[in-house]
Amino acid sequence: MDEKQRLRALVRTRRDARLSAAGDDDSVRSGQQASFTAQLASLTEQLGAGRVACFVSVRGEPETTGYLAWARAHGVEVLLPRVRPGGSLEWSVHEESGLAVGAFSIPEPVGPATPMDASERVDLLLVPAAAVDQTGTRLGWGRGYFDRELARLRAELHDAPPQVFAVVWSDELMDRLPQEPHDIPVDGAVTEESIHRFG
Numbered sequence: 001m002d003e004k005q006r007l008r009a010l011v012r013t014r015r016d017a018r019l020s021a022a023g024d025d026d027s028v029r030s031g032q033q034a035s036f037t038a039q040l041a042s043l044t045e046q047l048g049a050g051r052v053a054c055f056v057s058v059r060g061e062p063e064t065t066g067y068l069a070w071a072r073a074h075g076v077e078v079l080l081p082r083v084r085p086g087g088s089l090e091w092s093v094h095e096e097s098g099l100a101v102g103a104f105s106i107p108e109p110v111g112p113a114t115p116m117d118a119s120e121r122v123d124l125l126l127v128p129a130a131a132v133d134q135t136g137t138r139l140g141w142g143r144g145y146f147d148r149e150l151a152r153l154r155a156e157l158h159d160a161p162p163q164v165f166a167v168v169w170s171d172e173l174m175d176r177l178p179q180e181p182h183d184i185p186v187d188g189a190v191t192e193e194s195i196h197r198f199g
């Protein structure tokens with residue numbers, strides 16, 4: 001098995017174990033969620049971000065639900081991704097009107113697509129990942145959605161790219177991950193314990 005596949009399987013196993021350890025214990029789950037909410041809110045405030053792109057967590061990913069509620073309460077506009085045929089992402093504002101289950105069983109926003117480009121900038125892009133290393137190399141789930149999206153944003157917003165932070169559990173911050181030419185490093189990572197900045 002190739003090294004990336006081995007690492008993805010390791011992370012999958014740990015996430016499944018974390019899910020079953022928490023079980024139906026709401027106090028464990030809400031504690032984990034509150035930790036991520038606090039770190040993500042802190043980063044948003046540090047950056048003075050008024051417009052943020054995030055994701056809706058599934059299957060043992062760090063919980064973003066609490067952060068989405070915090071953002072709404074604090075007047076921070078949030079864009080969420082939708083998978084498009086052909087393998088690109090599009091973005092839509094997270095509205096009260098809500099979410100509908102989309103591709104890969106991930107809840108997606110139902111509103112109109114909004115461009116995420118020079119005319120409609122975001123200050124902070126929070127991306128899912130399986131793992132991140134100390135140089136900002138990010139390992140995803142292998143379909144390249146965020147690799148392509150980060151490449152697009154870098155090309156379009158080269159004068160003022162948004163800050164990009166991966167959201168991972170602290171045991172997913174690794175020393176060294178396999179790196180490929182198309183990998184675009186992230187600026188930092190947010191875990192349930194702290195905020196990390198690379199380079």
Ligand SMILES: Nc1nc2c(c(=O)[nH]1)N(C=O)[C@@H](CNc1ccc(C(=O)N[C@@H](CCC(=O)O)C(=O)O)cc1)CN2
Nearest residue numbers: 012055056057058059081083104106128141143145146
């Ligand atoms: N919450 C969330 N939203 C997201 C992503 C993500 O990783 N997480 N994406 C990131 O690109 C995009 C959707 N892309 C996806 C890419 C790959 C898989 C995937 O491989 N799923 C595997 C299981 C992976 C796992 O073990 O967790 C599967 O469904 O079999 C799912 C979604 C956009 N939205």
Ligand SMILES: Nc1ncnc2c1ncn2[C@@H]1O[C@H](COP(=O)(O)OP(=O)(O)OP(=O)(O)O)[C@@H](O)[C@H]1O
Nearest residue numbers: 138139140141142143144145146147148151180182
């Ligand atoms: N900028 C790009 N343009 C076109 N294809 C790309 C680009 N970046 C990555 N890809 C393709 O996407 C696929 C997945 O790449 P990789 O294994 O690095 O994904 P990943 O980082 O795990 O996934 P993701 O970005 O979905 O989280 C590869 O086939 C790769 O060639």
